[in-house]
Amino acid sequence: MPEDFVHINGGEFTMGSPEGEVGRAEAQELYYQNLGLDYSETQHQVKVSDFAMSKYAVTVAEFRRFVEATGYQTDAEQEGFSVVYLGNNEGGFQDGVNWRHGIRGLLRPSSEDNHPVVHVSWNDAVAYCEWMSKQTGKKFRLPTEAEREYACRAGTTTPFNTGENLTTDQANVDGNYPYNNNPKGVNRENTVPVKSFAPNALGLYNMHGNVAEWCSDWFGERYYDECKASGTVTNPAGPSTGFDRVLSGGSWNRPAIFCRTALRNSFAHDYRNAYIGFRLVFVP
Secondary structure (H helix, E strand, O other), rough: OOEEEEEEEEEEEEEEEEOOOHHHHHHHHHHHHHHHOOOOOEEEEEEEEEEEEEOOEHHHHHHHHHHHOOOOHHHHHHHHHEEEEEEEOOOEEEOOOOOOOOOOOOOOOOOOOOOEOOOOOHHHHHHHHHHHHHHHEEEEOOOHHHHHHHHOOOOOOOOHHOOOOOOOOOOOOOOOOHHHHOOOOOOOOOOOOOOOOOOOOOOOOOOOOOOOOEEEEEEEHHHHHHHHHHOEOOOOOOOOOOOOEEEEOOOOOOOOOHHHOOEEEEEOOOOEOOOOEOOOEEEE
8 A cells, every 4th residue: 555545445325415405506506507507416326446545635745756757847837827816716817827836826835845736737637647657556546536525425424524514623615605604714715734634534634625636537517317327336437528527625715515525526637726636546
């Protein structure tokens, strides 16, 4: 087992969210209906095989080692820009920003080497996985959407692996918009070190908030409905084609309703910004 990975026993679970879960309707409306897209968190049965997952998202220091070893240029470097945080929940394009920079486009100090790397695309995350596999002779990859939800849940059926609420004492989310009319928390307006807060029952850190994480799948708007119609699905890997890749977990700049275990998001494979990172799966 690689260092800082945990073995996860496979099993069957209910993927998605119940219709009445707080935040589900908001996700359908705000994330997708306003964009003219369809969206589904339809509950369905899934079986996953054993796998291992990194305890935390890939850090700035870890990504630096990859770049220094390979000379790799990220999509942000090749195209000359990324999306940064401007304050007041607004973002914008900024030239010259890449993985070396923080959420506001400033070069990251060494004190943030243990923060999750951001401004990395799905392409960049896959390149990192391929490098790790080549370096070690072992198979590393991004998690599937099903694996990540299974690992995040850690046996729970509630909106969060923390139960019916997610506070800013439990995760790095925007506490100005608390879940289900709970008390407000803090808004840190930055990432935090990858081992912040208590891990879930499997020993995984920040499966809610901090940075949204790339999954391997193409995003399918009604893919969950297709899975449900097929009965129990084993190791689903998403649609065979698509336009966007799946993101999961929510981030530091999102309210808790958008950090729920079942929440689905997606962007193009070359997209990058100040709140997207990734973690790895190891296949024994």
